[in-house]
Amino acid sequence: MEFSANLIAQQVGGTVEGNGEVTVSTFSKIEEAKPGSLTFLANPKYTHFIYSTDASVVLVRKDFVAEEPVKATLIRVDDPYATLSTLMTIVAQYMFVIPTGIENPCHIAEGVEVDDESYIGAFAYIGKGARLGKGVKIFPQTYIGRNVTIGDGTIIYPGVKIYDGCKIGSRCILHSGAVIGADGFGFAPTPDGYHKIPQIGIVEIADDVEIGANTTIDRATMGATRIGRGTKLDNLIQVAHNAEIGESTVIAAQTGLAGSTKLGDWCMIGGQVGFAGHIHVGNKVGIGAQSGVPNDVADGCNIMGYPAVPLRDFMRQSAYVKRLGELFARVKKLEDNK
Numbered sequence: 001m002e003f004s005a006n007l008i009a010q011q012v013g014g015t016v017e018g019n020g021e022v023t024v025s026t027f028s029k030i031e032e033a034k035p036g037s038l039t040f041l042a043n044p045k046y047t048h049f050i051y052s053t054d055a056s057v058v059l060v061r062k063d064f065v066a067e068e069p070v071k072a073t074l075i076r077v078d079d080p081y082a083t084l085s086t087l088m089t090i091v092a093q094y095m096f097v098i099p100t101g102i103e104n105p106c107h108i109a110e111g112v113e114v115d116d117e118s119y120i121g122a123f124a125y126i127g128k129g130a131r132l133g134k135g136v137k138i139f140p141q142t143y144i145g146r147n148v149t150i151g152d153g154t155i156i157y158p159g160v161k162i163y164d165g166c167k168i169g170s171r172c173i174l175h176s177g178a179v180i181g182a183d184g185f186g187f188a189p190t191p192d193g194y195h196k197i198p199q200i201g202i203v204e205i206a207d208d209v210e211i212g213a214n215t216t217i218d219r220a221t222m223g224a225t226r227i228g229r230g231t232k233l234d235n236l237i238q239v240a241h242n243a244e245i246g247e248s249t250v251i252a253a254q255t256g257l258a259g260s261t262k263l264g265d266w267c268m269i270g271g272q273v274g275f276a277g278h279i280h281v282g283n284k285v286g287i288g289a290q291s292g293v294p295n296d297v298a299d300g301c302n303i304m305g306y307p308a309v310p311l312r313d314f315m316r317q318s319a320y321v322k323r324l325g326e327l328f329a330r331v332k333k334l335e336d337n338k
Contacts, residue, residue, distance in 0.1 A: 001025060001094065005057050005073045008038070011090070012083045015062070018073035022056045027088060030055065038087070040080040062299070065164050098137050098155070109146075121158070133170060145181070151207060163219060169207035169229070177214040180205070184218040184225075184241020184259065197221060199241060206230075212237065221259075228265065246283065264299065288314070 006020035028037035030046055033055030040059035041050050050058060051068045058072045059080040060295045061199030077083045101152035102120045109128040112122060118132060121140035121328035126132070130144050140146065141228070143161045150156070151170030163181030174180070181203045187194035201220025205227045211217070212235035217225055219244045227233070228247035238256040239245065245257075255269055263269075267281065270289030277280070281297040286310065288304030297303060305314040 001091070005075060008057065008087065009075050012075070012077055012086060014059070014075040014077040014083070016073065016075055020073065022073050024055075024057050027084070027091075030058065034147070040084045043077075054160045075284060082319070085118040127164070156309040163203075164221070166203040166205075166248075171208050172205060173210045173217075175211060175235070178211045179216045180211070181219040182216060184221050186221050186241060186259075201225065201242070203227075208249070209233075215239075218243075234271070244256060252289070286311075 002023040002025045004021055004023050005016050008014070009016045009221060014170040024036055024038040026037045028034060029041050030049040030053050031042060033039045033053045035056055037055050037056050038057045038059070039053065039055040041047065041064070044168045049193065049260070050070055053072060055072050058074055059077055060074050061080060062076045062078060064076065098119060101115055102114060106120055106122055106124040108114065108120065108126045109130065111128070112126050112130050112132065112309040114132060115134050117135040118273050119137045120126070121138060121142070123141045124144070125142070126138070126140050126144045127146035127148065131149045133150055133154065136150050137155045139156060139157050139158040139212050144150070145162055145164035145166070147165045148162050149167045150173065151168060153170055154168055154172040157176045159176045159255050161179045162168065166181040168174070168180070176189045176278040183199040186197035186199060188197055199219050199221050201223045203217050203219050204224045205291070206229035207291040208230045209227050210232045212233050214235055215233050215237040217227065217239040218241045219225060223242060225239060226244045228245055228249065231245050232246040232250045234251060235252055236246045236253045239255055240261070242260045242261040243257045244262045246267070247264055248265055249263055249267040249269070249326055251269040252271035254272045257263070257275045260278045261275045264279045264283035264285065266283055269287045273287050273288045276294045279293065279296050281293065282299035282301070285297050286302040287293065288309060290306065291304050291308040292306040293308050293323050302311040304311050
């Protein structure tokens with residue numbers, strides 16, 4: 001499929017600068033783009049590539065000012081990255097056609113209703129009492145336990161396991177290998193060893209949530225482990241029992257939440273962040289990668305480090321650490337001159 005710059009601009013409410021009749025048929029990174037491709041410039045670190053890129057069309061911000069001639073056609077928009085997402089979503093609807101119907105062999109318990117728009121892949125298992133919304137897509141080799149609820153339009157990719165009683169909202173995406181509702185890590189120490197505490201709660205995932213590959217969300221000891229509406233979890237994340245994550249929070253890979261940790265709305269969490277248990281993190285908090293968070297965090301804070309401290313303090317500490325070699329040498333020199 002080919003689209004002209006003029007047509008793209010009409011679809012996204014942008015303004016064309018250059019040849020509006022030039023066409024593109026694919027997407028590319030700005031540093032690797034070839035003729036016939038569309039790319040974007042959102043991060044200032046990549047600005048120098050716009051003067052050498054072979055892309056035919058580049059999405060830029062409305063206030064972008066070129067310091068050198070640009071051979072590509074520009075489409076000026078409010079947010080190039082968000083606009084790219086919109087365009088790729090449109091194209092993906094044509095490229096990735098998800099099937100419908102029921103493949104065999106698979107097991108669908110008696111009484112479970114599957115509507116005509118849904119898809120159940122081969123070797124899937126759907127337990128007794130499960131309730132599937134309209135247009136649900138369940139790919140091969142998935143396990144849907146008893147009394148699981150899945151909302152309209154949700155996609156469950158191959159190899160996902162959803163344990164008994166868990167609730168998944170509408171328009172969610174669960175990627176391969178995700179495990180929802182495994183037992184929380186609860187053991188009572190006794191003289192004879194560790195006694196397992198039954199985990200009788202569930203997991204509740206709200207609408208429009210995306211769960212990355214091999215991410216695990218444990219069922220609650222009692223009550224529910226909760227993921228809020230619109231939240232996006234990367235691959236390889238561990239969410240422990242009775243943890244709660246608010247709405248529209250994004251968390252990068254290899255982050256771990258200990259039991260009963262609560263994260264607020266609109267937080268941005270870097271990769272490999274560790275949260276202690278039973279703490280509360282407020283709304284709109286930013287946490288840098290590889291941070292350790294042992295205590296409560298107030299709304300709007302930006303923190304980093306191990307243990308995590310305000311970002312400005314972390315940067316100051318890092319500057320001091322870089323100077324330690326010089327400082328030690330100066331101290332040694334002073335001591336030698338005594």
